[in-house]
Amino acid sequence: MVTINSIKRGIVIDHIKAGVGIKIFNYLGLDNADFTVALIMNAPSKKLGKKDIIKIENEIDIDFTVLGFIDPNITINIISGEEIENKVKLNLPEKIENVIKCNNPRCITSIEQEILHSFYLANKEKGQYRCIYCDEVNNPTSKS
Amino acid sequence: MLKGRHLIDPMDFTLMELDEIFDYADEIIKSPEKFSHICDGKILATLFYEPSTRTRLSFEAAMLRLGGQVLGFSEANSSSAAKGESVADTIKTVECYADIAAMRHPKEGAPKVASMHSTMPVINAGDGGHQHPTQTLTDLLTIRNIKGTLSNLTIGICGDLKFGRTVHSLIKAMSRYENIKFILISPNELTIPKYIKVEVLEKNNIEFLEVERLEEVMQDLDILYMTRVQKERFFNEEDYIRLKDSYILDKEKMEKAKKDMIVLHPLPRVNEIAVEIDTDPRACYFKQAKYGMYARMALIAKLLGVDK
Numbered sequence: 001m002v003t004i005n006s007i008k009r010g011i012v013i014d015h016i017k018a019g020v021g022i023k024i025f026n027y028l029g030l031d032n033a034d035f036t037v038a039l040i041m042n043a044p045s046k047k048l049g050k051k052d053i054i055k056i057e058n059e060i061d062i063d064f065t066v067l068g069f070i071d072p073n074i075t076i077n078i079i080s081g082e083e084i085e086n087k088v089k090l091n092l093p094e095k096i097e098n099v100i101k102c103n104n105p106r107c108i109t110s111i112e113q114e115i116l117h118s119f120y121l122a123n124k125e126k127g128q129y130r131c132i133y134c135d136e137v138n139n140p141t142s143k144s
Numbered sequence: 145m146l147k148g149r150h151l152i153d154p155m156d157f158t159l160m161e162l163d164e165i166f167d168y169a170d171e172i173i174k175s176p177e178k179f180s181h182i183c184d185g186k187i188l189a190t191l192f193y194e195p196s197t198r199t200r201l202s203f204e205a206a207m208l209r210l211g212g213q214v215l216g217f218s219e220a221n222s223s224s225a226a227k228g229e230s231v232a233d234t235i236k237t238v239e240c241y242a243d244i245a246a247m248r249h250p251k252e253g254a255p256k257v258a259s260m261h262s263t264m265p266v267i268n269a270g271d272g273g274h275q276h277p278t279q280t281l282t283d284l285l286t287i288r289n290i291k292g293t294l295s296n297l298t299i300g301i302c303g304d305l306k307f308g309r310t311v312h313s314l315i316k317a318m319s320r321y322e323n324i325k326f327i328l329i330s331p332n333e334l335t336i337p338k339y340i341k342v343e344v345l346e347k348n349n350i351e352f353l354e355v356e357r358l359e360e361v362m363q364d365l366d367i368l369y370m371t372r373v374q375k376e377r378f379f380n381e382e383d384y385i386r387l388k389d390s391y392i393l394d395k396e397k398m399e400k401a402k403k404d405m406i407v408l409h410p411l412p413r414v415n416e417i418a419v420e421i422d423t424d425p426r427a428c429y430f431k432q433a434k435y436g437m438y439a440r441m442a443l444i445a446k447l448l449g450v451d452k
Contacts, residue, residue: 106272108251112230115257133253134274137339 004038004055011062012077013054018042020071021052027070028062030054065093072127094121096129104136147449150259150266154280154313159320166285168451169435169442173289176209179441182450183212189242190216191234191258192269193225193249198411198433199269199278203246206440210450215242220250232261239264244448246278247271265447273309279410280313281443282436287367289435290406290428295322302329302358303371303391303416305336310410311371312340319348326352327361331387334373357390362400368393370409370429372416394418401426408432 016024021039030037036057045051067074068090076088097118102109109115109131119129119138129138146161157165172179188207192200195218204214217223224234231249235258238245246267247255252274259266270276288294299318305311305328315336318324326345328336335354345352355361362368373391375384393407398421409417409429421427445451 104252106250106252106274108231108249108253108257108271111251112232112257114230114232131253133256134272136252 004040006082007036007055007057007079008082010058010079011054011056011060012079013056013067014051014075014077015045015048016052016054016074017048017071018050018052021054024052024067024070024074025054027066028054028060030056033058064088064090066096066099068093069096069099069129092121092124092127095119100129100138102131102134102136103138104131104134107131107134107136109133146446148265149447150255150262150268151277151443151447152256152259152266152268153275154277154317156277162281162284165281165439165442165446166288168446169285169438170289172441173438179210179445181211182445183207183210183448186210186212186244186448186450187242188212188214188216188444189238189245190214190218190269191223191238191245191247191249192216192218193220193223193247193254195219196248196270199248200246202433202437203267203269203278203440206437206444209437210441210445212243212444231257234258235262235266244444267443267447270309273307275313276309277313278436278440278443279310280317281439282432283310283314283369283408283410284317285439286408286428286432286435287406290431291366294318295324297321297323297366298325298327298364299367299369300327300329300358300361300365301369301371302393303373304334305330305371306334308371311369312337314369315340316344319344319350324350326350327364328352328354329356329358329361329391330354331356331373331383331391333383356387358393359390359397359400362397363402365401365405368401368405368407370407370413370416372414392416392418393421395420395424398424398426 021041025039038055040053042050043053072090072092074090077084078086097116101117109117118132120132122128122130131138190200190203200218207214220226231254239262244265246269247258248269249271252272255266255268255271268275268277284294301311370393406426406428411429411433
């Protein structure tokens with residue numbers, strides 16, 4: 001197994017569903033980071049079978065709301081002095097803006113570029129979001 | 145307080161607010177002359193990005209009968225949308241000229257976008273296959289006036305229940321009243337979408353029954369709401385031939401119905417209601433069109449805050 005050193009100060013995003021890590025990596029703009037970052041894919045996990053992990057050796061501002069939308073099962077550990085200083089529990093946000101685009105070709109957002117892409121949480125159990133304009137269901141898996 | 149509000153979704157108003165509009169519509173119906181000048185000096189903009197003669201005429205008639213005036217366009221080609229103007233820019237410009245707007249647009253959510261950029265009330269006059277709230281107001285006002293109640297009713301809805309937006313809005317709206325039962329009559333290909341069943345009917349414990357043939361349930365209905373089934377919606381010719389007559393209301397089927405059942409239809413009809421039914425006192429679809437105008441008169445007056 002690949003070994004990655006523990007980090008002294010920064011953030012570990014754990015329990016990411018296998019395959020989703022790269023999306024979060026890109027969403028957070030870590031491909032342009034000038035500090036140490038590790039994306040671990042397909043690591044063995046008791047809970048998930050396989051999981052992705054992102055380790056960031058730096059203090060950065062993360063929009064936890066958006067991560068909650070991408071996958072509410074993700075855990076976030078804030079590391080300080082090589083120890084977990086804080087664990088952040090994610091929830092599905094009530095509202096998300098400009099993270100995904102509506103996939104309904106009949107929606108007004110499909111022809112007007114300047115409109116804010118906005119969604120409301122319609123079903124908490126299913127993690128289902130609906131477009132505020134056309135009410136079409138847009139799940140996190142349909143992220144653009 | 146309805147003054148200054150928008151109407152985008154049929155569920156935007158509470159039952160009390162709907163009653164306020166219907167009570168006001170009843171007053172207008174009783175003595176229309178008393179209301180013929182309440183909108184003097186006011187202008188309604190009808191922004192129709194796709195043609196819809198009946199809805200537009202109903203809005204225009206409503207405003208004219210209140211003493212107001214009307215301006216607008218009746219298709220996108222004759223508007224600045226053809227030049228690529230956004231809905232937001234259009235509404236911001238139109239509110240310089242008008243006091244209230246009714247918008248019909250082929251794209252879902254366009255009137256909502258307009259309402260987010262407008263300080264004048266915006267009424268959704270139909271947005272693609274999404275919502276048509278003034279049709280719902282029309283349906284409710286018609287039922288309330290002819291049946292005398294919006295509760296304790298068995299409502300049969302017949303035809304294309306999959307794609308019919310008026311049907312979805314009607315089910316949502318009627319589900320808020322007490323002791324409503326739906327009988328949903330459609331071919332298997334065109335049954336009500338699952339989300340309506342789960343999120344509206346089952347969630348609110350509304351009794352409903354799905355059947356394929358209208359003749360089987362005629363005797364149980366207090367209201368029959370007809371919609372058109374288009375041949376191209378069927379998956380195969382065989383089913384179409386087998387079922388097509390089930391979705392055409394004729395004298396023979398009407399004989400099985402209750403004496404006080406009423407037939408409604410959002411219009412235009414093609415052949416789903418035989419013309420021979422028009423003289424039956426239970427055929428209320430043309431009255432419904434008239435109630436539509438009264439509902440829009442009451443709505444315009446309430447949103448403008450000119451009601452006495």
